[in-house]
Amino acid sequence: MLVIALDTSTPAVTAGLVALDDGGPRTLAERVTINPRAHGELLMPQLLDVMTEAGHVLADADAIVVGAGPGPFTGLRVGMVTAAALGQACGRPVHPVCSLDAIAAQADVTGQLLVATDARRKEAYWAAYSGRTRIDGPHVQRPADVPTEGCTAAAGELAEAFDLPVVEPRYPTPLGLVAAATLDAEPAPLVPLYLRRPDAELPSKRKSVLTRGAK
Amino acid sequence: MTADRVVLGIESSCDETGVGLVRLAADGTVELLADAVASSVDEHARFGGVVPEIASRAHLAAMAPTMRRALDESGLELSDVDAIAVTAGPGLAGALMVGVAAAKAYASALGVPLYGVNHLGGHVAVDTLEHGPLPDRCLAMLVSGGHSQLLLVEGIAEKITEVGTTIDDAAGEAYDKVARILDLPYPGGPPIDEQAKLGDPKAIAFPRGLTGPRDAKYDFSFSGLKTAVARWVETEQREGREIPVPDVCASFQEAVADVLTAKAVRAARDLEVDTLVISGGVAANSRLSELAAQRCAEAGITLRVPRPRLCTDNGAMIAALGAHVLASGAKPSPLDMPANPGLPVSTIVVQ
Numbered sequence: 001m002l003v004i005a006l007d008t009s010t011p012a013v014t015a016g017l018v019a020l021d022d023g024g025p026r027t028l029a030e031r032v033t034i035n036p037r038a039h040g041e042l043l044m045p046q047l048l049d050v051m052t053e054a055g056h057v058l059a060d061a062d063a064i065v066v067g068a069g070p071g072p073f074t075g076l077r078v079g080m081v082t083a084a085a086l087g088q089a090c091g092r093p094v095h096p097v098c099s100l101d102a103i104a105a106q107a108d109v110t111g112q113l114l115v116a117t118d119a120r121r122k123e124a125y126w127a128a129y130s131g132r133t134r135i136d137g138p139h140v141q142r143p144a145d146v147p148t149e150g151c152t153a154a155a156g157e158l159a160e161a162f163d164l165p166v167v168e169p170r171y172p173t174p175l176g177l178v179a180a181a182t183l184d185a186e187p188a189p190l191v192p193l194y195l196r197r198p199d200a201e202l203p204s205k206r207k208s209v210l211t212r213g214a215k
Numbered sequence: 216m217t218a219d220r221v222v223l224g225i226e227s228s229c230d231e232t233g234v235g236l237v238r239l240a241a242d243g244t245v246e247l248l249a250d251a252v253a254s255s256v257d258e259h260a261r262f263g264g265v266v267p268e269i270a271s272r273a274h275l276a277a278m279a280p281t282m283r284r285a286l287d288e289s290g291l292e293l294s295d296v297d298a299i300a301v302t303a304g305p306g307l308a309g310a311l312m313v314g315v316a317a318a319k320a321y322a323s324a325l326g327v328p329l330y331g332v333n334h335l336g337g338h339v340a341v342d343t344l345e346h347g348p349l350p351d352r353c354l355a356m357l358v359s360g361g362h363s364q365l366l367l368v369e370g371i372a373e374k375i376t377e378v379g380t381t382i383d384d385a386a387g388e389a390y391d392k393v394a395r396i397l398d399l400p401y402p403g404g405p406p407i408d409e410q411a412k413l414g415d416p417k418a419i420a421f422p423r424g425l426t427g428p429r430d431a432k433y434d435f436s437f438s439g440l441k442t443a444v445a446r447w448v449e450t451e452q453r454e455g456r457e458i459p460v461p462d463v464c465a466s467f468q469e470a471v472a473d474v475l476t477a478k479a480v481r482a483a484r485d486l487e488v489d490t491l492v493i494s495g496g497v498a499a500n501s502r503l504s505e506l507a508a509q510r511c512a513e514a515g516i517t518l519r520v521p522r523p524r525l526c527t528d529n530g531a532m533i534a535a536l537g538a539h540v541l542a543s544g545a546k547p548s549p550l551d552m553p554a555n556p557g558l559p560v561s562t563i564v565v566q
């Protein structure tokens with residue numbers, strides 16, 4: 001079974017092709033570029049490079065796994081909509097996974113793990129894990145407000161913001177994304193984990209001019 | 216002889232997610248096959264204007280379902296598509312990026328060429344779906360919440376030049392702001408048009424922006440008009456008089472339509488073109504189309520206005536422009552093409 005893995009929830013623009021066979025998941029090819037402002041430009045060319053290197057075409061993939069965040073909105077949407085369109089065009093299921101789960105799936109830790117990525121505005125997207133199981137989160141909070149008691153290590157690009165031993169990986173990897181997915185289950189709806197409401201200001205209420213001066 | 220080709224268009228520059236399908240015939244004519252649009256306009260209403268992040272979220276949610284609807288409407292499958300066009304700009308950065316990323320994925324999966332095209336050119340090209348090929352040279356006036364432009368079109372896939380533009384608000388923006396002053400709902404175009412039909416367009420002499428002898432001949436300004444309406448309403452309130460909403464709407468609308476049509480006809484004459492295309496959301500305004508028809512007839516200019524459904528943002532207009540670009544033999548856009556919020560109107564297709 002061949003699985004395309006995409007994630008754009010962090011500054012890492014990630015595309016990979018993972019083979020699932022008897023020996024467990026194996027990365028056939030991957031492309032990762034750290035560039036927080038070029039998700040839209042880089043993702044699709046990177047995926048095509050991956051397919052070429054692996055000797056496959058997009059239609060060879062049996063499923064698509066995509067990181068659903070949490071992550072900065074504009075970049076996050078690039079991966080989500082790319083996966084949605086690929087799935088629709090190729091007639092393949094698209095499995096969203098929490099991007100923090102993908103990091104946790106690749107971390108070599110015994111005991112509790114904290115995974116944190118950059119939410120900007122001095123905040124972190126974070127979740128806590130016991131083994132591979134998420135036991136808290138995902139949330140968005142200032143690092144100082146994140147409860148770390150019980151955790152034995154931290155992973156993710158913001159791992160250094162906590163007083164914990166830091167372990168790899170810093171970003172979701174294709175292998176971690178596929179490991180975090182339940183490919184034999186019905187895919188969940190493709191809903192991004194925004195965790196924040198859109199910035200939008202309600203206009204100040206004007207006094208009605210229609211009733212003013214009415215008889 | 217090339218056989219017919221099917222072109223799919225994706226639009227996501229503002230608050231409408233559009234997917235359209237057109238058929239490009241061997242003789243270069245285009246035919247509308249499907250036009251599916253999902254709008255997030257209701258989600259923006261309480262903010263009194265488009266909130267970019269809300270629009271972007273709605274685009275992501277609507278992309279695949281809107282695609283499905285367009286295909287169902289046309290009776291085609293994605294495998295029937297020969298080329299994909301997408302709005303590369305101008306528009307809201309985050310919103311554009313959703314459509315562009317989707318288009319790259321669809322084009323890659325189908326193995327068909329991708330054309331990142333200009334949204335403004337799309338507003339002009341859409342008229343060929345309704346009224347057939349455009350003459351070699353024509354003038355286009357785009358009026359909507361986001362645009363107020365006069366464009367000289369010398370081949371829809373070859374050369375588009377901006378002749379005039381607004382120096383402040385777009386015409387549709389002025390409608391939204393005046394609607395707020397009068398406690399009318401957002402978007403302001405339809406309620407103002409409705410109220411205006413009940414009022415006297417000569418009741419209040421609102422200013423005609425940029426119409427002085429030394430002003431830019433083809434540029435527009437609507438900010439002063441909006442301020443004039445606000446000031447007039449405030450004065451009336453202070454005097455304790457009831458606001459005659461229909462008269463305010465009619466007089467405001469008359470000022471907008473007067474300036475737009477006068478400048479368009481003047482530019483058409485000066486540039487020696489005999490056809491004017493009016494497109495964009497405000498093109499559906501009853502007074503604008505009435506006055507444009509009258510003044511074009513007097514000046515011997517052929518007026519072309521697509522039906523309202525095609526004037527507002529949609530995927531069919533992008534498919535139509537994509538089809539003309541494809542017919543012209545243009546090179547496809549590269550797969551690392553960025554969305555460009557400030558794409559100049561002269562860039563018809565991103566290379």
Ligand SMILES: [Zn+2]
Nearest residue numbers: 334359361528
């Ligand atoms: Zn438009």
